[in-house]
Amino acid sequence: MIVKELEKMVRKALSDDAEIVFEHPENMEYGDYSTNVALVLAKQLGKNPREVAESIVSNFDIRALDFLEKVEVAGPGFLNFFLTKKYFIREAKEIAGKKEKYGRGEGKKKVMVEFTDPNPFKEFHIGHLYSNAAGESISRLLELQGAEVKRVNYQGDVGLHVAKAIWGMQQSSHQMPEEKASLSKKAQFLGACYAYGNSVYEPVDKILLVGSPKDSRDSWQKQEESDDTKRINEINTAVYDKSDKEVNRLYEQGKKWSLDYFKQMYERLGTKFDTYYFESDSAKIGKKIVEEGVKKGIFEKSQGAIIFPGEKYGLHSRVFINSKGLPTYEAKELGLAPTKYKDFQYDLSLIITGNEIIDYFKVLLAALKEIDPMLSEKTKHLSHGMVRLPEGKMSSRSGNIVTGEELIDEVKRRVRDIMKSSESEVAKEEQESAAETIAIGAIKYSLLRVSLGKDIIFDFEKSLSLQGESGPYLQYTYVRCKSILRETEPLTKLSLVSFAKLSLVKEEVVLLRLLYRFPEVARDSAKNFTPHMVAGFVFDVAQAYNNFYAKHRVLKADTKEQKDFRLLLTSATAQIIQNSLHLLGIKTLEQM
C-alpha cells in the first residue's frame, strides 16, 4: 500500500529508526498524506524542524514512486505528500472493477462476535437495537478484512427476570393472548408481565431501611420476604429444576413466543446468527466450574453464597452462586466461555453489551483468567453507551421504555410522509419495503455515527434525522448515482481509456481524493472496532458527490471523454457508498 511505500522512502532519507506516522491532513490543501517525523526528530536533534524537513526532502527520489506527484514542507515542518491524478483514476477503475471486493483484506482470523443478547420474557428495546447495529457492523468490518466470523446471540432464558415474568403471567392469565395473535402482541404481553412481577418483587437493598453495601452484607438475610417475593423466588428455583408442571407450561410458551419474536426482529434488522446460546445451558456448566474453583481457592464461600474475591485483583467481589444455590449471571457467563470455544476455536471472542456492565465484566475476566488464562486472553468486552430518553434512563424494569419495534414503526411513518411529499418514484406495491429499508437505515446510521461507548440521548426530533448527515441522505445519494447510470450504456473496457489528457474540475478531484481511502478506513475501523469511522467517511464521500453533482453535468458533459470519466466517477462513488453502508449493516435501494 501507499503508506508502506512512503514510509520506505522516508526511512531511507532519514537513516534513523524513528517511528514514522502518516495521516490524511484534515485540509486537502496540505496534501493526501502527511507526516510529522521532522517535528519529532527536530526535538531530538535540537534543530529547527523546518530545516530538518527540508533536508529529508532533499534526499527523496520522487520519480521512483509513480503515484507521487510532489512533496512539500509546510507549516511548522510537516512533510506533505501529493498523489498523482493517474493514481486516483487507477483506483477509481479498481473500485468499479472489483465492486464489493474492493478493499478486502487477507486476514485469516477466526472471530466469534456475541451481540444483541435480548432476554426472553423481556422487551426488545432500543438498547438491543444498538447492540445489534454495532455487532453486525463490527462483524462485517472483520469479514472484509478476511476474518471468519461467527455471529452468536446469548439469551437469558433462566433467572430471576424469567420468574418475575412467569409470576406476572399467572396473575394475568385472563389477558393472555391467543395462539393466533401476532408476535408483537405476545411480546408486549410478556413485557408487561415482567414489569408487573418486577414491581412487586423486593430486592434486598429495598427491604433494608438505609444502608451501604457493607451493612447489607451482614443483615440482608434477616429480612422478611413478602409473599409475592417468596413466590417469585420459588418460581425461579422451579424454572431451574423444572419441578412445577404449571410453571413449565408457562415457561415453554413464553420462551417460544419471545424467541419467535426476536427472530422476526433479527430478520428485519438484517442479522443472521450462526448460534444461539442459552443461559439454561451455560448455568449448569458454570455452576460446576465455580464449585471446582472453590476447591482451588479461586472462589470463596461467604454469607451462604459463593463469591469471587475481586478485591484481591483491585476489583470488587461478586456473587457467582447465590445462597439458594443458583448460579448468577456471572457463573453462567463463566460456563459460556468454554462452550463457545468448543464450538469454534476462535482467535478472538468479542462480546458486545451496554456499558453498565463494564466493571462486572472486568471481574468476570479476572475470574476466567484464574480458571483458563487462554480463554480470558482471547476474550474482549466491547461496550456501547446507554440509549437514554431525554427524560432519563430507560428501563424495562419500570416499563419506561421504547421498544425496537415502536421505534422502527415511528420512523417508518415519518419516511412515508416524506415519500408522499417528495413524489417518490417507488412503485406503490414496493413502498412498504422501501420505507422499511430507509427507516432501518436511518436508525442504524444514527446509532453508528457516534463513537461506540458514548451514551446516546435518543430523541426522535434531534437524533433521528432523515436529512443531512443521515442514513437516508446516503441512500439518496446512491439512488441518484444509480439513476444516472441507468440512463446510459454501461461502461466497458475502462482500462483502455487513460483520461490522461482530461483536465479535471475541482469537485471531481476532491471526490477522487476521498474514494481511494476506503480500504484504509475499513481496515482501521476493523482494527479499532470503530464503525463510526466508516460512517463519517461515507458521509464525506456522499457530500463530495452531491457537491459535484450540483455544479456539473454527467450525461451532458462537454466531451465524450469527460462524460466517460464522470460515469466512472459516478459508478465508483455508488460502489463506495454501497460498500460502506454494507459495513454499517445498511441496505441500499435503487429508488426511493
Add this chain to the structure above:
RNA sequence: GUCCCUGUAGCUUAACGGACAAAGUACUGGGCUUCGAACCCAGUGAUGGGGGUUCGAUUCCCUCCAGGGACACCA
C-alpha cells in the same frame, strides 16, 4: 464513601499529541423549464473552571465543578 466513564457552537456529534477545532441540525439569505431539491451554496456560532507536561493539548497529568454508571446474591 470507593472505583469507572463523559463534559466541544442553541441542539446532536467529529477531530493517531499537530497546521485557521470539522460537520449535521436550528436560524438568516440564495439556488430547480437542464442527469432525482430526502439536494446544493453562503452567513452567525464552541473545547466546563483552574493549574501542569510539551516546540505544540479537545487529546496526557493534577485539581475543582457538573452529569452518568458500577460497587453481594437482577441481567
